[in-house]
Amino acid sequence: MDIQVEDVRIRAILSTYRKRIPMTEGYVEVKDGGKWKQICNTEWSPLNARVICGMFGFPGERKYNARVYKMFARRRKPSYWDYAVNCTGNEAHLSSCKLGQVSPLKSNVTCGGGLPVVVSCVPGRDFAPTPTPMTGFRKAFRQEQPLVRLRGGAIVGEGRVEVLKNGEWGTICDDHWSLMSATVVCRELGLGTAKEALSGGRLGQ
Template identity: 30%
Template structure:
């Protein structure tokens, strides 16, 4: 039996994630975060050592396979890293050598992905909680995605409104909420739908403090993913 001790991570939000892995958090396209913006990693020079560093960082054991040529689909937004060369001892992919943030000669058909062995079978796992916006034209608009208990997921648009959007905008360091879009306005997410029937007053410090039905309970599909547009500060 696998045993985990979960606690809230002392650091801020994660700087690396695996996405579009068909519901498996231990496989997918590699995405990194830089200054509140998520982006992809080019597959130039990618090897098994890099894969091991990624899998270890996300708590998913050993690297089994590296996947080049956008195996897990094209990403959106900037290509943030290229020619990554890890030695294997690094705690974070961003500790490895690379060309510098945003330096690359790729497009999204070279987005790299990995397949890991699976969640670590023992030890301590810290849990990040937060949310980000995906698929917009800038960091302050997009589909709402929440990270909690080691998984990313979306929010259903049932009862979604400007008060809910305002909580998101404030928490991610953006300005006022101008739109609270539904019906997957910025594209459909993948994986779990984590929250439904949110009812925020607009004063909450985080979306998780708002009234909602229990986690992972919903009557939606991803065609109802909620989105927001906030002003840029």
């Protein structure tokens, strides 16, 4: 079954998150026929949350207060998407995950006793919400010497991968370089899931 995903977003539900940039917590919503719909959480897994956070540039996910969202869902009736999501955790986008008909879902009326899917993502250190006074821990975290970096890219999050070894920066060979390898580097740098794994020295030897 070929299911087209028009668009995906994280929509802030709690007022504390509505004014935050970047948007890190809220309902996962999929645009379907021009309308935003929620995903039923009865078949949702942490691997799906990893993909959602990654596609928005967040390196990881964290726990959230489920009780508050339960109360909110009771007050406002959600409109559910017809499909369940099954990701391996390595996909760059929700549309690359296995999507199938939710069962038993009858014309968007029920979610089998479930609730709308919520994700809470951890922003990378360069994209953490501001302004918060920097604690000693965060200062130490910021001053840590990175072991991997990107060089030669035109935009943030793009570049030739360089690794620090014995006090010197060097490149790595692109044999067996894949989207999964690139994602490991991107998440380490706080950039979420890799969109593309370039090879052939396109960003300099």
